[in-house]
Amino acid sequence: MIRAIARGLPVVALVATLAAALPAQAGSVRGTVRLREKDGRIRASLKDCVAILEPLDAVVPAVGPSKPVSIRTVGKQFLPRVSIATPGTEVAFPNLDHLVHNVFSVTQGNRFDTGQYQPGDAPRVKVAHAGLVKLYCNIHHQMNAFLWVVTTPFAELLDGRTGVAFDQVPPGTYRLVLWHPEAGEKAWTLNVGAGVTTGTWNLDLSLPALEPHKNKFGRDYPPPADERNY
Ligand SMILES: [Cu+2]
Numbered sequence: 374m375i376r377a378i379a380r381g382l383p384v385v386a387l388v389a390t391l392a393a394a395l396p397a398q399a400g401s402v403r404g405t406v407r408l409r410e411k412d413g414r415i416r417a418s419l420k421d422c423v424a425i426l427e428p429l430d431a432v433v434p435a436v437g438p439s440k441p442v443s444i445r446t447v448g449k450q451f452l453p454r455v456s457i458a459t460p461g462t463e464v465a466f467p468n469l470d471h472l473v474h475n476v477f478s479v480t481q482g483n484r485f486d487t488g489q490y491q492p493g494d495a496p497r498v499k500v501a502h503a504g505l506v507k508l509y510c511n512i513h514h515q516m517n518a519f520l521w522v523v524t525t526p527f528a529e530l531l532d533g534r535t536g537v538a539f540d541q542v543p544p545g546t547y548r549l550v551l552w553h554p555e556a557g558e559k560a561w562t563l564n565v566g567a568g569v570t571t572g573t574w575n576l577d578l579s580l581p582a583l584e585p586h587k588n589k590f591g592r593d594y595p596p597p598a599d600e601r602n603y
Contacts, residue, residue: 397544398567402426402527405536405573408553416578419531421455421519422553424539426527431545431565436526438462441497444508444518446474451508451518455554457528458500458520467495475511477589480504483522486511486589505552509586514594517583519554537574555580 406424408416438461445452447469458464466476468490477486482502489512490496500506500522510516521528527539527547537549542565549572552558556576563570588594 399541399543400565400567401569402537402539402542402547402549402563402565402572403569404571406531406551407573407575408556409575409577411577411579419534419536421453422531422551422576423455423457423521424529424531424537425521425523425525425550425552426539426542426563427525427548427550428543429546429548429562431543431547433543434526436524441465442520443467443495444476444520445469446510446516449510449513449516451476451510451516453518455519455530456521457530458522460501460503460522460524461499462522463497463499464520465495465497466490468492473512474516475589476508477511478506478508479589479591480506483520505558507584507586509589511589514586514588514597515583517586521552537572549574551576553578554584555582 406419406422408419410416436459439459441463442456442458443465444456445467466487468474471492473489473491475487475489478484482504483500483506485498487496500520503522503524506520506522508518508520527542544566547563547565549561549563550558551574553576555578557580559576561574
């Protein structure tokens with residue numbers, strides 16, 4: 374028995390030495406996200422909700438361009454409605470409809486205009502700057518999508534989930550940003566250490582499903598009847 378303990382001691386010492394040599398342990402962030410409707414009920418789905426963990430003093434791995442993002446046009450809608458990309462990522466807009474579309478953004482730092490594009494075409498753009506990019510079609514007023522350009526590896530869509538789940542998060546202080554098209558953005562400061570940092574975060578759904586917006590010329594869209602021309 375005594376011999377067994379004696380043999381174990383160097384192992385303990387080795388583990389202690391290794392732990393001292395490694396940077397502070399990464400942790401996890403876990404928690405429930407709730408979308409509150411105007412009447413107080415909780416929406417069943419977190420579809421289109423985005424969670425972003427922005428480092429304030431933590432050192433996180435740098436992100437390069439992510440794999441290309443595809444935002445389709447189907448039935449005069451953009452699908453998906455919400456996407457995430459990193460700066461330098463290519464974004465394609467395959468037109469799966471039988472009519473002409475356009476995609477434009479007047480978001481500062483990420484302005485672009487694909488011009489009109491035909492069924493089967495898939496114009497591409499590259500997003501440059503971090504932030505929320507609002508996408509519209511100059512022909513169809515109801516078409517609206519959102520692209521979050523992020524510089525942190527910790528960003529996710531919460532579709533099909535009940536909340537936030539980030540792993541391998543380096544220790545430090547972060548800003549947890551939650552966003553939804555009908556809630557806008559809300560942020561909390563989190564201190565992440567080894568182990569699991571938990572929380573419950575609520576967003577209030579107070580905005581209309583389609584944000585009022587002008588066309589690419591900054592003018593009102595013509596009445597819907599005019600769509601027959603396209
Ligand atoms: Cu369109």
